[in-house]
Amino acid sequence: MADPVRRDPNDAWVECTCGSRHWGLAGAAGLALVDRATRTVALQLRSARSHQGSTWALPGGAIGTGETPLQGALREASEEADIRADDVVPDVVSVLDHEVWSYTTVVAHVARDASATSRPVLRPLDGESADLRWVDLDEVTDLPLHPAFATAWPRLRVLADAGPTLVVDVSNVLGARPDGWWRDRAGASSRLLAEIGTAVSPSGPGVPAAWFGLDAATAWPRTVAVLEGAARDATTTVPAPGARFEVVRAPGSGDDAIVAAVEAVTADGSGPVVVATADRGLQGRLPPGVRTLGPGTLRKRILEA
Template sequence: MDHSVTSTPPVRTGPRDPGDAWVEGGQGRFWGRFGAAGVLAYDPAKGVLLQHRATWSHNGGTWGLPGGALHEGEGAVAGALREAWEEAAVPASNVDVLFTSVLDLGYWSYTTVAVLAREPFDPVISDPESIELLWVPLADVERKELHPGFAAAWPELRKRLEARKPA
């Protein structure tokens, strides 16, 4: 079954991690009992890697970053790289961490881990959470229908990436 065109999540076949749960608080409901993290992969020749989120996911159908819930005791960088590998085959051994950006709501946090690709790579949809994976030039990111959280963070993330671009 093609999960990219349905609003029903795929059937889980393996054990669920304790971090895979919703948390609720004064600013809303968020995925990841221990927080969440995602990778903003940057290749100066291609742009940034965006994930078109499956329609069944939270804010499905929007564009965001490969990422997800952190495991208990897992650091944000390690969790973001794990999730990006699981969802998009982003090779942790071929990227350098440029910076992190944290949204901390007190009861939940999201860490964006910006990485620079040392060598070009082709992302691979390796789980049902993506409809599409696409390298998007920095100037074109705003033209996509972005996940609300990523849309709010993008202007500052873009500035930080552009400050690191080679002249």
């Protein structure tokens, strides 16, 4: 049975402590791209000539030299299925870590704006794909799956529905650190928004998926930052292409705007939701199941971005 094509120094087998050998000296990565409109996921039928061929799995392969796992997953999806990076909005990453080797699964959804009516057309561009197909999320297990993918799928199936959202009580987060923010509330809010935007951008480091109760490593949540009072004059820019970052300038009570934002997310079935605030009064108004995050925990993470 033929080895995968070697295109990079990292394209080689690793003899793993688990007793198996795995492809990719720097680990491997795959893309679980979900179309939420049709509740399907893009799968690849591996070539019969490949390792454990004639089974269905995710587009993926060895992480290249200098690549992050996200970059590697996107490149492999492009090379094997003609999925463009612009079609992909990452949600979370799940990591299978064998110490000497790891596999990172990027769980993402299809990017759609108001004018988009269709999902990407999957096309095999190399010899590694015998077929490509959008498969109903609830019918994946009906296919002959690659053994490792079959083991991972129950956890990935949960993550496919995740869609995490982070709502930030900007005034409360600012007030948690006495750094003189009150002398220029709009300026301090602008800086905080920039820090948050950098962290949650698809090109940024993301935030811990554990914040959202997810069995995964990292999340890039949709983020809603709520401003009130003098902070409404804060300046904002889109952090990066593909960033789902919304700023709400509350006309009155910031707490009212936060509750409304959370209720809108939970009403359409999205979730889980985390609100960054230490305001106990606000916490008591949130719908059941909504998690809260301390301002200090948020600031520590975003300052590392």
